[in-house]
Structure formats: structure tokens, C-alpha cells
Amino acid sequence: MESARAAYDVEQLIESLGQFPEPEAEPSFIVVSGLPGTGKSFFCSRLAERLPFKILESDALRRTLFPSPSYSAEESAQLFQAIHLLIERLLKKGTPLILDATNLSERYRERLYSIAERLNVRLILVRVEAPPQVVYERLKARKQKEKSGNYSDADWQVYQRMKTLVQKIQRNHYVVDTSRDITPVINKIMRAVRR
Numbered sequence: 001m002e003s004a005r006a007a008y009d010v011e012q013l014i015e016s017l018g019q020f021p022e023p024e025a026e027p028s029f030i031v032v033s034g035l036p037g038t039g040k041s042f043f044c045s046r047l048a049e050r051l052p053f054k055i056l057e058s059d060a061l062r063r064t065l066f067p068s069p070s071y072s073a074e075e076s077a078q079l080f081q082a083i084h085l086l087i088e089r090l091l092k093k094g095t096p097l098i099l100d101a102t103n104l105s106e107r108y109r110e111r112l113y114s115i116a117e118r119l120n121v122r123l124i125l126v127r128v129e130a131p132p133q134v135v136y137e138r139l140k141a142r143k144q145k146e147k148s149g150n151y152s153d154a155d156w157q158v159y160q161r162m163k164t165l166v167q168k169i170q171r172n173h174y175v176v177d178t179s180r181d182i183t184p185v186i187n188k189i190m191r192a193v194r195r
């Protein structure tokens, strides 16, 4: 049964996540959106250094459920079904969250908006971007290094394919260009979270 499988997946993901920050009465939910190599994971870890947030990195969670990922539509559907349940479970508990995933389509983001609305938590949206030339160099370097802590397989070809899927965020959001100083946006988000 699909829901039983999803419940099992959520348990697996929770087990893989390690420590959680202290629950809060009014946890915020930060969602980043951006193409591969734009610096989402980099930006999210810089944010989490300043704020006690748990990062849900879809690339890492995918590997927990699928050690050799295929990136098929079915795999992604199963993954995100589990991620949505996980988000809901953790926000209900009061865990402040950052969702680090490409989140390119508005229809997909609608699911996240509705979770935040239903649970009445503050939703902070961030579009992460970088000039294509910078992304090209980064993805080339990321592929060569295969450094630990990188869970993404996406390369320049994947970037170009996904570029066609980008949809504007139809709500208030922050924009950060990670080829420049990211501190001003981090500071703005910190103020928004504390408000």
C-alpha cells in the first residue's frame, strides 16, 4: 500500500537525519529554489550556521531511500511524497526547517505553500541564482572533485535540461546571487525569522 510505504520511508529518513535542533513554538520553514550548481546547498549551510535550522537536502535524502538513484519520475514521486510527510511531521513538532531542493515548478511549490498554511508556520522563500558561466565552472569542478559532502549528481547537461522547467515564484521571495556576497540576504532572513 502506498501510504504504508511512505510511512516507512519517513522513518528511514528520520533515522538518517541525526540530531535535531530544539523545538520552537513558532518554527519557520525556509524553502530554497534554484537550478543545480547555483549554490543552494552552500547557501543553506551558511544559513544553518547562523540559525538553528534542520536542513532537508533532497539529494541526500534521495540517497537514503535510493542508494543508486535513477532520478526517474517514479523515484522522485516516491521521494517527495516522503519528504512532504517528513516536513509536516517535523514542523508539527516545532523543528525549524530549510528545504534544500531545486523546487523549480510552481505547482510543486504549491504543495509546500499549503503545508505551511495548514500548519500556520512562517514560510520564507528564496530563489538562489548564479550566472551561467559561474555555474558551468562550479559543476565542472564539483564533478572532478567528487568531494565528500556533495550528494548531487547534476552536471551541465542536467542544468540545461532543467533550465526549461524553471517557473517564477508567484509569492514574495528573496533572491540571492551566490557569485556575490551572500551575507546581506542571510542577515535579512535572520531578521525575518526573528520577527
Ligand SMILES: Nc1ncnc2c1ncn2[C@@H]1O[C@H](COP(=O)(O)OP(=O)(O)O)[C@@H](O)[C@H]1O
Binding pocket: 034, 035, 036, 037, 038, 039, 040, 041, 042, 043, 138, 139, 142, 152, 178, 179, 180, 182
Ligand atoms: N558563494 C559561493 N562561494 C564559493 N563556492 C560556492 C558558492 N556557492 C556554491 N559554491 C560551490 O559551487 C558548487 C555548487 O554549489 P552547490 O551549493 O553544491 O549547488 P546546488 O546545491 O545548488 O547544486 C559547490 O562545490 C559549492 O561549494
Ligand SMILES: [Mg+2]
Binding pocket: 040, 041, 042, 059, 100, 152
Ligand atoms: Mg545541492
